Ligand code: KG4
């Protein structure tokens with residue numbers, strides 16, 4: 001089976017080809033530089049950019065992999081959750097291709113695709129506890145198979161990645177700030193008293209990061225020299241301020257990581273006989289989180305499954321991978337497949353046979 005994956009749920013436009021669980025090639029166009037001018041994703045600009053670059057990415061993908069369009073056996077597309085206009089561009093392109101090639105269409109849950117991405121690099125054993133940490137979501141799941149996901153916990157307000165981006169924004173770090181905040185944090189030691197480990201004094205599996213974000217804002221308000229004077233970058237920082245900033249970043253990283261560790265460990269009994277701990281989504285590229293989750297998995301005798309950092313952030317390889325797995329067990333969609341905006345549950349409305 002040769003599955004084409006299409007991703008356009010937020011600010012990355014991507015296409016990829018997966019054949020029998022192996023990645024043949026992928027093309028990705030990031031819009032980060034465009035949105036950085038506004039300090040966050042502007043939905044209408046995102047849609048227009050997807051529309052502009054998607055056909056070219058598809059053509060380049062075919063050229064670079066040497067694949068002929070007739071060889072494609074199904075078209076998988078991220079159908080949500082995401083920005084509605086952005087999703088509609090990917091869906092329209094996918095429907096057009098499926099129609100033109102006469103092959104089935106598979107709508108993929110973007111969040112599930114994140115959790116399945118590591119399947120391109122290793123065999124993932126199920127059942128597994130899945131932690132999805134991205135710019136829009138912080139979810140824990142019981143993952144019983146590659147199409148059986150039960151939501152266990154979720155954020156009540158900001159997602160972990162959103163907290164990183166907002167903290168970074170207050171420090172005037174360029175958007176999206178998660179990766180830079182991670183890198184700066186590696187230059188300092190965390191102060192465990194600086195920021196709270198948010199929303200852990202309860203007995204549930206949910207998350208809340210908005211209080212932590214406010215704590216960072218208050219800290220920077222009290223120490224205004226920590227915020228970069230402009231968006232020019234960190235190179236011009238005086239060494240002592242850079243060191244102070246590194247401690248703030250390390251402490252923030254630690255608070256987020258500890259909150260995620262505590263709630264993930266608390267969720268473990270909800271997946272009896274778990275064999276793996278999957279950590280995925282953009283924030284799973286975070287160095288401290290990866291170390292901590294590796295140790296947590298070892299402590300409980302679980303396989304730690306974390307995609308390579310390039311497969312953590314949005315990409316189409318994960319969409320093709322998830323789509324191929326759905327297609328293999330006969331789960332397809334009709335050309336009426338709908339996009340699902342952020343905040344709405346993605347229905348499991350597969351057809352049993354291709355239409
Ligand atoms: O999964 P993703 O690419 O997009 C969504 O589906 O949301 O995640 C993007 C998020 C952003 O908030 C970004 O700042 C964060 O992942 N991120 C990181 C790191 N790399 C990306 N956060 C912390 N540490 C990182 N190294």
Ligand code: ZN
Pocket residue numbers: 110114134135281282313314
């Ligand atoms: Zn994502």
